[in-house]
Amino acid sequence: xxxxxxxxxxxxxQAGQLTAQELVEKSLKLIDEKSVFHAILSVTAERxxxxxxxxxxxxKRGQKVGRLAGIPFIAKDNFLTFGGKTTAASHILEPFDAxxxxxxxxxxxxxxxxxxxxxxxxxxxxxxxxxxxxxGPTLNPHDKTxxxxxxxxxxxxxxxxxxxxxALGTDTGGSIRLPASYCGVVGYKPTYGLVSRYGxxxxxxxxxxxxxxxxxxEDAALVLEVMSGRDKFDGTTIERDKADYSxxxxxxxxxxxxxxxxxxxxxxxxxxxxxxxxxxKKLQKAGAEIKEVSxxxxxxxxxxxxxxVPAEVSSNLSRYDGQRYGLxxxxxxxxxxxxxxxxxxxxxxxxxxxxxxxxxxxxxxYYDAYYKRAQTVxxxxxxxxxxxxxxxxxxxxxxxxTTAFKLGENVGDPLKMxxxxxxTVAANLTGIxxxxxxxxxxxxxxxxxQLMAPQRADRPLMAIAKCFQEVSK
Amino acid sequence: xxxLSSADVRKLARLCRLRLTDKEVELYQxxxxxxLNYVEILQKVDIKGLEPTSQVTGLMNVxxxxxxxxxxxxxxxxxxNAPAVEAHQFKVKRIIE
Numbered sequence: 306x307x308x309x310x311x312x313x314x315x316x317x318x319q320a321g322q323l324t325a326q327e328l329v330e331k332s333l334k335l336i337d338e339k340s341v342f343h344a345i346l347s348v349t350a351e352r353x354x355x356x357x358x359x360x361x362x363x364x365k366r367g368q369k370v371g372r373l374a375g376i377p378f379i380a381k382d383n384f385l386t387f388g389g390k391t392t393a394a395s396h397i398l399e400p401f402d403a404x405x406x407x408x409x410x411x412x413x414x415x416x417x418x419x420x421x422x423x424x425x426x427x428x429x430x431x432x433x434x435x436x437x438x439x440x441g442p443t444l445n446p447h448d449k450t451x452x453x454x455x456x457x458x459x460x461x462x463x464x465x466x467x468x469x470x471x472a473l474g475t476d477t478g479g480s481i482r483l484p485a486s487y488c489g490v491v492g493y494k495p496t497y498g499l500v501s502r503y504g505x506x507x508x509x510x511x512x513x514x515x516x517x518x519x520x521x522x523e524d525a526a527l528v529l530e531v532m533s534g535r536d537k538f539d540g541t542t543i544e545r546d547k548a549d550y551s552x553x554x555x556x557x558x559x560x561x562x563x564x565x566x567x568x569x570x571x572x573x574x575x576x577x578x579x580x581x582x583x584x585x586k587k588l589q590k591a592g593a594e595i596k597e598v599s600x601x602x603x604x605x606x607x608x609x610x611x612x613x614v615p616a617e618v619s620s621n622l623s624r625y626d627g628q629r630y631g632l633x634x635x636x637x638x639x640x641x642x643x644x645x646x647x648x649x650x651x652x653x654x655x656x657x658x659x660x661x662x663x664x665x666x667x668x669x670x671y672y673d674a675y676y677k678r679a680q681t682v683x684x685x686x687x688x689x690x691x692x693x694x695x696x697x698x699x700x701x702x703x704x705x706x707t708t709a710f711k712l713g714e715n716v717g718d719p720l721k722m723x724x725x726x727x728x729t730v731a732a733n734l735t736g737i738x739x740x741x742x743x744x745x746x747x748x749x750x751x752x753x754x755q756l757m758a759p760q761r762a763d764r765p766l767m768a769i770a771k772c773f774q775e776v777s778k
Numbered sequence: 779x780x781x782l783s784s785a786d787v788r789k790l791a792r793l794c795r796l797r798l799t800d801k802e803v804e805l806y807q808x809x810x811x812x813x814l815n816y817v818e819i820l821q822k823v824d825i826k827g828l829e830p831t832s833q834v835t836g837l838m839n840v841x842x843x844x845x846x847x848x849x850x851x852x853x854x855x856x857x858x859n860a861p862a863v864e865a866h867q868f869k870v871k872r873i874i875e
Contacts, residue, residue, distance in 0.1 A: 404856050511834065602823075645797040
């Protein structure tokens with residue numbers, strides 16, 4: 306492994322046994338060496354080196370440098386950061402230079418972490434493969450002919466390639482967990498509102514969350530611990546736990562875990578199924594009580610998702626109009642043409658598809674039949690989850706029905722592409738936390754196990770995930 | 779079966795301020811119709827007595843005092859990204875002749 310556990314690494318920097326500058330240079334070198342995978346859109350080398358130097362000087366002076374002192378990390382390119390571009394992998398934000406940083410980045414920096422690069426994604430995080438990036442796809446670290454998953458594909462590939470100890474992603478319908486599953490890393494989607502989204506390019510505001518991708522559950526938990534909590538700049542944030550998210554007992558004995566029956570029906574690859582079943586047996590052997598549960602409306606989750614999310618997308622993406630920032634059409638003959646041309650040239654096909662579907666389902670005459678109905682079925686889904694969580698502490702199943710698919714395999718068939726998210730979207734619609742942990746491989750391609758917990762049970766979820774990580778070694 | 783016409787797609791594109799080529803109109807006619815047909819399964823669901831959910835953690839009316847706070851960026855910082863600026867404001871194409 307290229308990187309030691311984050312907590313230990315930061316302690317060495319704090320103690321002066323390692324320098325932040327060494328860590329940043331190592332990360333930048335790896336990014337350069339592995340550029341063929343196209344996980345990275347841009348590096349923030351100058352600012353990273355400057356910050357590393359400042360941290361090292363502080364250490365020399367005996368000043369406090371934070372829990373993540375000197376730890377380089379990679380942010381998905383929809384996080385606003387200083388020292389480089391923030392494109393959301395789109396042409397419309399290609400010229401954009403962030404005037405402020407996202408709260409998540411500020412919090413990580415306050416504890417001494419250092420952004421070294423910005424990771425590729427599907428443009429505006431619309432996609433499940435990173436193929437919708439305006440700047441070309443990221444390749445899967447385990448097989449260059451396959452996708453890394455999406456939309457945080459660059460972040461997932463970065464961690465798998467060990468370009469840095471951790472990366473940040475966003476998860477609106479599975480965009481952290483799917484790449485984690487396809488790339489063989491840990492991906493954590495927190496409870497809705499636990500991490501501030503201020504300064505992150507908005508996709509669907511009622512489901513968007515920010516989370517870490519890392520090599521281990523402990524590393525992911527430490528990053529969550531630093532990022533989480535109320536933020537006056539994001540009114541949807543919730544109170545965090547008083548206890549430390551990275552400090553938990555990993556005891557699984559007596560915990561009740563529900564197997565989501567619906568996730569084991571047709572469409573689940575038989576090899577993936579076998580790995581997931583073995584994983585569940587391991588949890589059982591470790592002392593967990595396993596029972597099958599049913600969430601009948603989960604089969605409707607994807608349909609709900611593809612109404613609610615495009616609706617919110619169409620609203621959130623209306624701000625990209627070429628007037629205040631981003632791509633501008635200076636020779637347009639009038640205002641209208643300057644809007645239309647900027648959006649025509651600035652958005653990718655999938656962005657346009659979602660904007661149009663969203664506009665359709667929100668338009669007069671269709672609102673009740675589509676949007677309002679989807680939001681009501683969402684209530685039904687939430688009720689079913691609440692009911693099941695009266696009986697069990699956690700839910701378990703696969704993160705995705707298959708391993709990573711081939712580049713180009715689902716391009717041109719949006720519905721087939723959407724199906725990659727079939728097991729992840731429910732957690733977003735209900736706001737519950739979920740994690741994908743590496744569980745094994747099929748023909749050399751990683752498989753992720755998904756664990757879910759009730760809202761605000763992020764610490765117990767980290768604990769059970771850590772336990773699974775131990776028993777699956 | 780919902781099947782959008784080319785006129786439907788053109789109207790939708792206009793509402794979204796998206797300009798489409800004829801080829802794109804045809805592409806989106808098929809794609810959007812397929813997506814709308816997929817979500818049809820929701821029409822049969824029994825939702826009697828249920829209210830729609832738009833906020834999942836139960837927060838309501840999150841307010842703050844009406845006072846100036848530092849958001850980490852000044853108006854000048856925000857104007858740096860503007861394609862055209864005049865008199866410390868965003869400048870757009872003429873709207874009224």
